[in-house]
Amino acid sequence: MRSVSVIGIGETKFGKLKEYTLQDLIREAGQKAIADAGIEKERIQALYIGNYNGGSLCSQSTIGAFAAEAIGLPGIPSMRTEGACASGSLSFRQACMMIAAGVYDVVLVGGAEKMTHQSTPYVTSVIAQAEDKNLEVAAGVTFPSIFGMIANRYFHEYGNVRKEMAMCAVNNHRNAYYNPDAQLHKLITVEDVYNGAPVTSPFTMYDCSLVSDGAAFVVLAATDVAKEIGVKNRIVEVIGSGHGGDTMTLVSKPCITTLAATLQARDEAFKMAGVTNADIDLVELHDCFTITQIINIEDLGFFEKGKGAKAVAEGKIAYDGAIPVNMGGGLKAKGHPIGATGISQIYEIVNQIRGNAGDRQLNRAEIGLTHNLGGAAGTCTIHIFRGL
């Protein structure tokens, strides 16, 4: 298979963007990515886009052709992928493999969601479409309650990590403070997390990711083609890709404190990349809730099972720690426009590897990893990147 690289990136600001339609978000981020690559748009041969639920949120489906026309690329093949919160990274993986297989040379890949114009109860019901309607939604189970059960089970198995969960939120808010695209620019303390509005045991509002509008795009190219074209910025190679699966329903999982989809995606991605955890300089991972951040750093293999919270308390995932996590601010503070999230994680990694991350730039950022979950971890997509 051919080597594939990211040659352009673009995203909108994340947040409550009243002045933007879904089309505006897609147009801005897509055109930014093409401009950032510095290539003629005629070179783009296909468009892949992740979108969770334009149908229910915006009465707009078929976001592939919709995006191609919005960005000014009609006449190229397009498609949408959906896998709940992993919708964006699923598009990224498919596009990578299409280039690796030699079907295309240059592909535009994005993700987008417009959510904040809808009421919170309605958005909650739409997000709950990513659960099993009969086994979970009918029982009144929403995603906060699913991950609340996971947190409580984690406490049972490994001890109470309430404080370290709060520290994850503090860390993500700190990172987002230095990210101009982030939805929240507010430094918080552990006490703030404890005192937040209660959501479900053990979460307060500060343990939960945000409802956001936003879009992110990247231009992908065969590495040899990218070198031949001559692109504006440092080329960032996709050295690993993994896609894992698990049952959709929580009740069917034999264990809920280790997420099987993450393990499967991790093994595939690391094997393809030929690297180990020790080689990774930074991680953007799926912190839909604070407990998920702790579980993820364990499942990804950076810390032993049950030792993730200790690592958080010791500052190991901070910007100056052993393995900086969510330098962009994460779903918690950068925001979570569902379809865009997986691509936005890649945006941050590429920005860091290029050395363009401004006030949040890491000293060392040569190899980075993204981790994107869908639903109650029924889907996981992991990618590993290296600067060329």
Next chain:
Amino acid sequence: MRSVSVIGIGETKFGKLKEYTLQDLIREAGQKAIADAGIEKERIQALYIGNYNGGSLCSQSTIGAFAAEAIGLPGIPSMRTEGACASGSLSFRQACMMIAAGVYDVVLVGGAEKMTHQSTPYVTSVIAQAEDKNLEVAAGVTFPSIFGMIANRYFHEYGNVRKEMAMCAVNNHRNAYYNPDAQLHKLITVEDVYNGAPVTSPFTMYDCSLVSDGAAFVVLAATDVAKEIGVKNRIVEVIGSGHGGDTMTLVSKPCITTLAATLQARDEAFKMAGVTNADIDLVELHDCFTITQIINIEDLGFFEKGKGAKAVAEGKIAYDGAIPVNMGGGLKAKGHPIGATGISQIYEIVNQIRGNAGDRQLNRAEIGLTHNLGGAAGTCTIHIFRGL
């Protein structure tokens, strides 16, 4: 790239299936395809599924993980593709290329839609999400009116083909009559089409595809792996795959009587397959409306532009004609459960190539072609198959 083949097929009956949920449809068709392949289900490494709008129609999104669990394949990577009425064939193309690239050896690919439990006005509004909300839906334009405008423009450019449109419906009904899975088993005449309930100029009810429940699945495998495993039925190789795009909105297309997405997909698929129109024995094409059937047989290159209607009148697309079209009954009479349609076309081609099509079996069926459109032809996917 590796050769890829279809080694198993399964579908539900299409129609108003009151007793089936979306989950039931998926389970039945998926399990039938695996049983038909005669392989252990543990060999299946990934699941791709096309679904247009489970969210709006069934309050169920994230159909990838949902399907994996329903079929009894939890723990494998899964994803959903969406591109309006081409949702199913987009999954098929992605899965093919993942196998061709060496990522997977055996993949289950399907499509499903549950529609008939909703009211006709609601279904119409959900289907209209595949148009541009602001430019088309806001103006009261639905898909029958889009394709009605295309038909009237076709009349303007090439003359009135009202009668030949009706003959397409008659032909599809004839073929469906011999297909036990078809929604309609009713032979009709040209007069019946003329006298049907009016929909929009120039269409009556008999010019329009159906609202249906249904699911269809196929098992795909690397051809060398399939031979090694030893499967139950004749192996059918995927020799060509093409994916074309065009503007989403009708108003942006310079020409609406030739569908640019079809031309693009056709060129890619034929080039890959190394065959010409003369080599194709049968076609399953996207007859969302009768006019589309005439346009498609021209765009696919079987007849000159403007000569498609004459070919229909001469019986050239009938079961005993030069190029039999829609032996399964088409969207018009087999049915159109949106996400399932693209896979159901493949089901028919494989069945014919195997020689298992019962009362509608063609004498010669060695090389077949499927053609699946999405939206107002903003997307087109074409595949070409050959029996081994």
